[in-house]
Amino acid sequence: xxVAYFPGCSLQGMASEYDKSTRLVCKHLGINLExxxxxxxxxxxxxxxxxxxxxxSLAARNLDLAKKMGLHLVTAPCAGxxxxxxxxxxxxxxxxxxxxxxxxxxxTSVPIEPEVKNLLQLLVESIGTPAxxxxxxxxxxxxxxxxxxxxxxxxxxxxTQFDDREMPVSxxxxxxxxxxxxxxxxxxxxxxxxxxxxxxxxxxxxxxxQILESARAAGADAIVVACPMCQTxxxxxxxxxxxxxGIKYHLPIIYFTQLMGLAFGYTPRQLGxxxxxxxxxxxxxxxxxx
Amino acid sequence: MPELTKKPTEYYFxxxxxxxxxxxxxxxxxxxxxxxVETCMECGKCSGGCSNTHIFDITPxxxxxxxxxxxxxxxxxxxxLWTCVSCQxxxxxxxxxxxxxxxxxxxxxxxxxxxIKPTREQxxxxxxxxxxxxMKTGRVEESLLAVKFNLKTGxxxxxxxxxxxxxFKGKLKAFGPRVKNLxxxxxxxxxxxxKEG
Ligand code: SF4
Ligand code: SF4
Numbered sequence: 346x347x348v349a350y351f352p353g354c355s356l357q358g359m360a361s362e363y364d365k366s367t368r369l370v371c372k373h374l375g376i377n378l379e380x381x382x383x384x385x386x387x388x389x390x391x392x393x394x395x396x397x398x399x400x401x402s403l404a405a406r407n408l409d410l411a412k413k414m415g416l417h418l419v420t421a422p423c424a425g426x427x428x429x430x431x432x433x434x435x436x437x438x439x440x441x442x443x444x445x446x447x448x449x450x451x452x453t454s455v456p457i458e459p460e461v462k463n464l465l466q467l468l469v470e471s472i473g474t475p476a477x478x479x480x481x482x483x484x485x486x487x488x489x490x491x492x493x494x495x496x497x498x499x500x501x502x503x504x505t506q507f508d509d510r511e512m513p514v515s516x517x518x519x520x521x522x523x524x525x526x527x528x529x530x531x532x533x534x535x536x537x538x539x540x541x542x543x544x545x546x547x548x549x550x551x552x553x554x555q556i557l558e559s560a561r562a563a564g565a566d567a568i569v570v571a572c573p574m575c576q577t578x579x580x581x582x583x584x585x586x587x588x589x590x591g592i593k594y595h596l597p598i599i600y601f602t603q604l605m606g607l608a609f610g611y612t613p614r615q616l617g618x619x620x621x622x623x624x625x626x627x628x629x630x631x632x633x634x635x
Numbered sequence: 636m637p638e639l640t641k642k643p644t645e646y647y648f649x650x651x652x653x654x655x656x657x658x659x660x661x662x663x664x665x666x667x668x669x670x671x672v673e674t675c676m677e678c679g680k681c682s683g684g685c686s687n688t689h690i691f692d693i694t695p696x697x698x699x700x701x702x703x704x705x706x707x708x709x710x711x712x713x714x715x716l717w718t719c720v721s722c723q724x725x726x727x728x729x730x731x732x733x734x735x736x737x738x739x740x741x742x743x744x745x746x747x748x749x750x751i752k753p754t755r756e757q758x759x760x761x762x763x764x765x766x767x768x769x770m771k772t773g774r775v776e777e778s779l780l781a782v783k784f785n786l787k788t789g790x791x792x793x794x795x796x797x798x799x800x801x802x803f804k805g806k807l808k809a810f811g812p813r814v815k816n817l818x819x820x821x822x823x824x825x826x827x828x829x830k831e832g
Contacts, residue, residue: 354774354775354776354777354811355775355777357774357811357812358775358776358777358778358806358811359777359801359806361805383814383815383816384814385769385773385774385814385820386769386773386774386775388769389765389769389775390721390762390765391761391762391763391765391766391769392766392769393721393740394721394740394743394744394762395743395744395747395759395762395763395766396744396766396827396828397668397737397740397741397744398827398830399766399823399824399827399828402823402826402827403769403823406819406823440669446830449826450822450823450826450827450830451823496720496721496722496723496724497723500722500723500724500726500727501723501726501727501734502727503727503732510727511727535686535722536686536720536722536724538720539720539721539722540720540721540761540762541720541758543761543781543784543793543794544755544757544758544760544761544762544784545717545718545755545757545758546794548687548690548718548720552686552687552720581797581801619804620804620805620806621804622800622801622804
């Protein structure tokens with residue numbers, strides 16, 4: 346199956362291990378990702394918090410480019426990019442006034458198509474966990490994981506139409522299909538502090554701290570993410586959070602695609618595990634996975 | 636816990652004359668954002684769910700109430716505009732599906748247009764620098780953005796240790812590929828700035 350691929354800025358920068366593992370895993374599952382030609386930034390928090398029309402227009406250009414490539418489905422691994430693309434596509438469908446303005450700005454008819462799915466959704470809906478389970482050669486036996494979805498994969502549910510908005514299960518089922526165990530915990534969709542990493546670090550230390558503590562209390566060995574912002578916040582601020590709370594955390598923050606790749610038989614090196622700040626190797630080695 | 640800059644009582648609980656309420660702000664928001672706050676029943680589920688309500692000076696429910704009361708000035712200067720994490724919990728829990736994050740964005744945009752000083756200038760600055768990067772290259776260059784932000788805030792060594800670690804992990808890379816059709820990106824910026832004022 347051919348899918349338009351929107352990597353986004355983080356995946357060509359800080360989160361290149363997410364990009365790498367996404368491409369490997371999709372190829373392995375027979376999904377042909379076609380990178381959107383000359384894509385631009387989705388607009389991120391900056392655009393929607395300062396200029397709404399700009400935010401919809403930047404996202405719309407990407408949808409339009411995908412449409413011109415003849416593709417009907419766009420996927421974005423970054424939950425932030427996905428959120429912007431999906432919100433724009435929803436607004437263009439449901440608000441004719443904005444749609445009219447945007448089509449003038451972009452200079453084409455409004456890109457109603459293609460449909461936008463986040464990467465997790467694409468994998469569980471279009472491939473399905475049974476088919477994914479069939480590809481597993483190294484079951485992730487012994488790993489106790491906290492599946493962390495963050496805000497934007499499921500919310501607002503009216504727009505995303507994906508999984509349960511506050512107690513989602515798709516990533517849990519996927520990780521179980523890989524042979525891992527997932528913990529029950531309360532912070533699956535709480536916010537990590539998002540785009541405030543640099544400008545209001547205290548917010549990230551507060552909100553991210555609640556997430557780390559909840560995962561630790563539930564007995565997780567690691568937190569599994571589907572967003573570079575979640576990964577960066579929980580990983581890079583882990584020490585500061587520990588200092589603040591007086592608890593020493595050691596929770597590797599791993600992209601779900603890295604774990605899929607591992608279960609499919611790729612090596613940690615191919616999947617960029619060494620780029621994670623909180624080192625994951627002692628955990629993987631203890632279970633004979635590295 | 637991050638600091639609360641202003642107490643809600645400073646402006647929320649001022650006496651209002653009920654015969655002097657005006658619905659122009661409510662109408663404006665309906666027209667400009669397509670969000671109708673009329674159906675708010677003040678249940679408070681939005682504030683109960685909100686990720687950052689514990690540091691908000693005005694909670695989401697109070698915000699909707701102030702809109703109905705036509706009290707624009709506290710809304711444009713509230714700290715919540717600069718601490719909302721856009722997590723979408725409020726709108727998802729609202730029985731009336733009132734899109735609070737959209738209203739938040741609208742009020743922030745309006746406050747900026749009117750030149751109202753944000754309570755957290757560094758948040759606005761960060762977003763402006765990010766937009767600058769998008770306008771210039773079509774994409775965000777994360778490491779350059781971090782450096783620029785630190786230079787502008789005079790906080791030269793903020794996260795220097797972290798920066799070093801990330802550098803050795805190969806996470807900080809300047810000059811990734813840019814958008815080729817930069818003319819189009821500039822035109823999108825110009826057109827939207829013109830249209831939105
Ligand atoms: S949840 Fe909705 S209806 Fe309830 S107070 Fe908030 S905005 Fe009003
Ligand atoms: S989007 Fe903003 S107002 Fe709504 S719940 Fe999140 S932090 Fe609170």
